[in-house]
């Protein structure tokens with residue numbers, strides 16, 4: 312279980328998080344939505360201790376990762392797989408080395424076992440056979456999927472997905488949705504997804520929360536989300552920029 | 562800094578990274594170092610000849626050039642050239658990893674970026690710098706000998722004759738000790754600045770320049786401090 316309590320984070324004069332409270336139950340599939348720049352990626356980075364908050368705490372299975380000594384932070388991070396918004400592949404390494412790095416560092420696998428696990432992970436994102444390529448030789452969507460393969464390689468308990476389907480065609484996006492569901496339901500991975508893709512959000516999540524102006528303003532199941540009366544959420548789902556009335560002035 | 566020392570055991574457990582950096586930062590610098598060495602030697606031979614002409618016997622050119630090279634010119638010029646090449650390249654590489662979230666990715670995988678990225682580079686540079694300087698010294702001496710005997714018509718006994726009398730192992734050693742500290746400081750500056758890079762490609766460019774400037778300054782200042790301590 313992850314518990315975020317009263318999380319605050321500023322960058323200079325810019326207040327990004329202003330008291331986020333959020334509880335993510337073990338086994339849950341949670342989607343975080345919110346406008347671009349509202350701090351979703353910043354929130355994810357706090358969950359694995361990549362950013363230190365100005366105020367507030369993040370507990371992972373009851374242990375505070377915020378302010379913990381480095382050794383303990385690393386122990387907690389081993390429970391996580393993270394897919395970065397930019398994929399963040401190591402560009403000096405091949406696809407195989409990217410996906411296998413965690414296995415190499417944290418397990419006693421033989422090279423053969425490692426190659427097998429890497430191939431399995433790549434198979435899950437339909438990229439088996441790309442082992443020897445460098446990230447620069449991949450398309451944007453392929454990088455995302457290699458990033459996903461890397462995130463799942465060590466069988467983490469928690470997976471954080473920062474916009475897993477952005478930049479993918481609808482068919483590949485749907486296969487990624489299925490993979491996320493599979494990992495969540497079959498392997499009981501607690502899933503936290505940040506996305507703008509509402510089709511994906513409705514399909515994969517048990518619960519959707521919305522981040523706005525630095526706090527969580529809404530939390531509900533997909534069907535509650537569809538029928539909500541909360542103005543911001545409704546506009547977000549329907550893709551409306553402003554109040555309709557503004558348009559009539561033109 | 563403290564973390565670098567605490568995690569320096571990684572040199573042994575991550576040997577493959579250390580050796581790769583030795584090749585990339587050290588051995589690949591060798592051609593440049595040899596050219597610098599040869600010309601440094603040549604010019605110090607020539608200048609020595611000009612300055613001594615008419616005042617002192619040419620027999621002293623050999624020892625004078627030798628000392629200038631091993632104590633000062635070899636370590637400092639080599640280090641400045643390498644600092645330019647290596648600290649800037651470390652800063653650029655780590656800086657672009659920082660701005661593209663690769664360092665965050667590494668850290669999120671519970672792999673220490675200090676241990677995995679900084680320690681091998683710093684260790685490799687600290688280890689390779691004295692070796693590079695020793696090679697530069699040798700080539701510089703040959704360069705000086707070439708200029709003096711082939712162009713300025715000294716006999717090789719005039720050049721080499723008195724060197725053994727003035728040869729102190731302490732001089733050579735202290736030159737190499739300087740090189741050790743130059744390698745340590747310029748690679749640490751490269752790593753430090755690389756890890757703190759922000760602001761995209763522009764930030765990486767700025768980090769590269771900053772690393773170069775600071776490591777050159779560090780070398781000149783350290784050179785002075787070490788000179789005061791050693792002699």
Ligand SMILES: Nc1ncnc2c1ncn2[C@@H]1O[C@H](COP(=O)(O)OP(=O)(O)OP(=O)(O)O)[C@@H](O)[C@H]1O
Pocket residue numbers: 322325327345346347348349350351352353354396
């Ligand atoms: N390291 C940083 N330094 C300074 N400002 C930052 C940093 N990281 C994020 N920000 C700022 O924090 C705000 C939130 O950024 P974040 O990346 O979390 O947005 P987001 O919700 O993920 O948006 P998107 O949907 O576009 O990815 C942005 O305004 C950004 O400028």
Ligand SMILES: [Mg+2]
Pocket residue numbers: 351352353396473
């Ligand atoms: Mg984001």
